[in-house]
Amino acid sequence: MTSPTPPVRRVRLTYVDHLIKQPVVYELGRQFKVVTNVRRADVQENIGWIILEMDGEEDEIDRALDWVRSLGIRIDSVLGDVVEG
Amino acid sequence: MANALGLKCRECGREYPLEPLNACDFCFGPLEVMYDYDAISRLISRESIQAGPNSLWRYRELLPADYHESVDINAGFTPLIRSRNLAKMLGLNALYIKNDSVNPSFSFKDRVVAVASAKALEFEFDTIACASTGNLACSVAAHAARGGLKACVFIPSGLEAGKVLGAAIYNPVLMSVEGSYDDVNRLCSEIADSYPWAFVNINMRPFYAEGSKSLGYEVAEQLGWRTPAHVVVPAASGAMFTKIWKGFNEFADLGLVDPVRTRMHLAQARGCSPIAEAWEENRFMIKPVRPSTLATSLAIGNPADGWYALKAIEASEGSAVITEEDEIAEGVKLLAETEGIFTEGAGGVAIIGLKRLVEKGRIKPDEPTVVYITGNGLKTTELVEDVVNPFLIKPTVSSFEAAMASRTK
DSSP: OOOSSOOOEEEEEEEEGGGGGSOHHHHHHHHSSOEEEEEEEEEOSSEEEEEEEEESOHHHHHHHHHHHHHTTOEEEETTOOOEEO | OTTEEEEEETTTOOEEOSSSOOBOTTTOOBEEEEEOHHHHHHHOOHHHHHTSOSSGGGGGGGSSSOOOGGGOOOOOOOOEEEOSHHHHHHTOSSEEEEEGGGSTTSBTHHHHHHHHHHHHHHTTOSEEEEEESSHHHHHHHHHHHHHTOEEEEEEETTOOHHHHHHHHTTOOEEEEEOSOHHHHHHHHHHHHHHSOOEETTTTTHHHHHHTTHHHHHHHHHHTTSOOOSEEEEEOSSSHHHHHHHHHHHHHHHTTSSOOOOOEEEEEEETTBOHHHHHHHTTOSSOOOOOOOOSOGGGOOSSOTTHHHHHHHHHHHTOEEEEEOGGGHHHHHHHHHHHHSOOBOHHHHHHHHHHHHHHHTTSSOTTSOEEEEEOBBGGGOGGGGGGGOOOOOOOSSHHHHHHHHHTOOO
């Protein structure tokens, strides 16, 4: 019943402070075999978020996201938390 | 149901048919139900509502699902209690407590799951599902049991058995997921994409969330067809908060109450307060957090409706308050000792939030104020287990009298 091919991964990245100035999406596409597509974003002076679509091998996307996380960028579900009290 | 026209993206405005969808294909904005308010205005009146059942289905014209007796566990129309003792303690003359902890599965989640379950039947799903650490799981399992539906409930591994007993008793399929909270979130989103199930707060979310509007309708009706000057509402995803505001305004738009002047106050606990922190820092952007709070039913670090909750605060000229973690149990005890209502941590957050708003002068003594109590304390007894401290006496009158004489309170 599961999908034969994994769907495109959609994540919400939240940046704060100095990270806003880093070309993270560019670097992500350069360092990993992942096709990125920014779908929505809101960047303010000290905080910003982008909704990113990522297409590629599952393992490669995981590695890319580990790298993003290592920079101090928070990664969340696009639709908010689904685990409720 | 005939009054629901379709779904609409709250961000870009694109429209979709009434289907189990929760996000816009184009911008990933959340979808919301559109209604034919002209038709509703011809069908609804104070009298028609009062002639309806003593449940949230008395407002069925404003809900996006038909009533289905087969899956109804009688959610809603819970008491609105005029507070005496707590009001006096806080110096308020018109304080009301909306006690939603007495719903059939003991939380407000029965309202949202009632609508989601009814809609799941209409969409011909045979399984309803959710990811939860407590109240939502109970409600989904209870509705499934009543409706003869299958239920699949995902919980993070390591959760105390007591927290899921309220769901397990209805015999759903319980999946305890090894991994972090984020892992559970991700897994459930993936499963929701690939299994033909009604995930109440994922693919059913536009319909599910509408159930919370009834918390606004009921308070207005129970106050004698008027909206209060203030409400204090505990918040997790922010959805309930926005829907109470929406409920008040729909009633006003339909002429059932005067124009709304209610100030909406949102309460969160320090250990998970992404919405309240954004409000305090005057930014309309939610910074997700890792939840670490005793108010477990409010532990949503990435609140889907956080931004919309901020807009409701702004539109209503309300505010947000943060309850410190070491005050939560105090709030629970205060409500129990003054009004005889045993609530969970979220209720403690709301009560302390109310107290703080009064102390800051944001709520004046004669302004009608409603505090929402959304869950029952019997599910999270460990929060206040220090109250169990009985006198140990011998089976003699003298032992009893000695104990009575030693009382300090």
